[in-house]
Amino acid sequence: xxxxxxxxxxxxxxxxxxxxxxxxxxxxxxxxxxxxxxxxxxxxxxxxxxxxxxxxxxxxxxxxxxxxxxxxxxxxxxxxxxxxxxxxxxxxxxxxxxxxxxxxxxxxxxxxxxxxxxxxxxxxxxxxxxxxxxxxxxxxxxxxxxxxxxxxxxxxxxxxxxxxxxxxxxxxxxxxxxxxxxxxxxxxxxxxxxxxxxxxxxxxxxxxxxxxxxxxxxxxxxxxxxxxxxxxxxxxxxxxxxxxxxxxxxxxxxxxxxxxxxxxxxxxxxxxxxxxxxxxxxxxxxxxxxxxxxxxxxxxxxxxxxxxxxxxxxxxxxxxxxxxxxxxxxxxxxxxxxxxxxxxxxxxxxxxxxxxx
Ligand SMILES: Nc1ncnc2c1ncn2[C@@H]1O[C@H](COP(=O)(O)OP(=O)(O)OP(=O)(O)O)[C@@H](O)[C@H]1O
Numbered sequence: 001x002x003x004x005x006x007x008x009x010x011x012x013x014x015x016x017x018x019x020x021x022x023x024x025x026x027x028x029x030x031x032x033x034x035x036x037x038x039x040x041x042x043x044x045x046x047x048x049x050x051x052x053x054x055x056x057x058x059x060x061x062x063x064x065x066x067x068x069x070x071x072x073x074x075x076x077x078x079x080x081x082x083x084x085x086x087x088x089x090x091x092x093x094x095x096x097x098x099x100x101x102x103x104x105x106x107x108x109x110x111x112x113x114x115x116x117x118x119x120x121x122x123x124x125x126x127x128x129x130x131x132x133x134x135x136x137x138x139x140x141x142x143x144x145x146x147x148x149x150x151x152x153x154x155x156x157x158x159x160x161x162x163x164x165x166x167x168x169x170x171x172x173x174x175x176x177x178x179x180x181x182x183x184x185x186x187x188x189x190x191x192x193x194x195x196x197x198x199x200x201x202x203x204x205x206x207x208x209x210x211x212x213x214x215x216x217x218x219x220x221x222x223x224x225x226x227x228x229x230x231x232x233x234x235x236x237x238x239x240x241x242x243x244x245x246x247x248x249x250x251x252x253x254x255x256x257x258x259x260x261x262x263x264x265x266x267x268x269x270x271x272x273x274x275x276x277x278x279x280x281x282x283x284x285x286x287x288x289x290x291x292x293x294x295x296x297x298x299x300x301x302x303x304x305x306x307x308x309x310x311x312x313x314x315x316x317x318x319x320x321x322x323x324x325x326x327x328x329x330x331x332x333x334x335x336x337x338x339x340x341x342x343x344x345x346x347x348x349x350x351x352x353x354x355x356x357x
Pocket of ligand 1: 012037
């Protein structure tokens with residue numbers, strides 16, 4: 001099932017939760033709605049589900065206008081952050097629930113329900129747990145059951161609202177991979193909400209970056225990371241240093257550079273290298289993160305390098321290193337596209353570049 005969202009706006013009283021949102025989702029795609037708290041992700045998801053009425057615009061499922069249709073008529077499967085399993089029902093009955101409450105005409109018979117539930121338990125790799133109660137499962141297992149329950153009605157579309165939000169980091173990672181595989185094998189059109197950029201980047205075919213009820217950019221994880229449409233997207237997708245770029249002061253004074261793009265050397269490579277004191281070293285795992293302070297100004301710069309490079313340079317706390325800002329990005333205020341400014345030493349000198357904490 002493909003989904004088309006056409007110029008949808010939605011208000012809570014006078015507050016505009018969604019403003020002129022348009023989006024096309026292909027059949028079988030896994031889409032992440034990514035954005036800060038309050039950006040409208042859940043509102044958009046609920047609009048697709050039919051749990052929230054839109055003020056303006058249309059929502060189409062496979063070219064059929066479903067804007068006025070109820071959630072039931074839209075045939076969507078829903079998984080929420082907090083396990084909405086029925087506590088007093090065992091796992092089998094939880095999964096079967098959506099089928100059992102169907103009108104008699106479309107309700108499968110007992111044997112068919114049993115067969116489908118067993119199949120779903122197998123699919124979510126929890127065979128044999130049908131007799132247990134939700135309280136007897138781990139958080140990760142409960143979310144998998146919630147997914148099985150959502151899939152039981154054979155939905156045309158699967159909607160997930162921070163499905164792994166309440167789980168610990170390790171379980172989250174495992175479930176992410178598992179969900180991706182499952183979604184691909186079922187090729188069910190799916191939309192999930194997350195405020196975790198790593199989760200969005202790892203799971204989704206395409207990511208929709210939202211801010212203040214609007215879409216800032218839609219693209220593959222690679223596209224939004226490497227070709228951010230604007231400053232908001234760039235800043236939201238990773239750690240950044242803010243640097244001042246005097247040569248461009250007239251139209252775009254602020255430049256940005258990601259910590260891994262700050263190149264470090266023991267000695268000044270040229271006169272544009274910025275001497276910096278190492279004020280903090282965070283060396284856990286393959287990437288080492290350094291906090292640098294320029295001695296002449298109270299400005300901080302963050303740099304990331306591989307553990308190998310870190311050892312090679314033999315860097316110590318309190319020592320002075322030389323930083324090169326070789327890939328500063330500047331977003332023009334008027335032009336929609338950013339300009340990349342490479343080879344910083346030619347343009348940015350120690351005096352013309354400084355970092356904000
Ligand atoms: N029922 C409601 N009544 C009034 N305002 C609401 C209601 N639901 C949401 N809002 C407001 O609409 C905006 C968008 O909310 P929404 O839940 O869609 O954001 P979100 O991006 O999903 O945020 P979060 O990540 O915090 O869940 C927020 O500012 C929120 O306060």
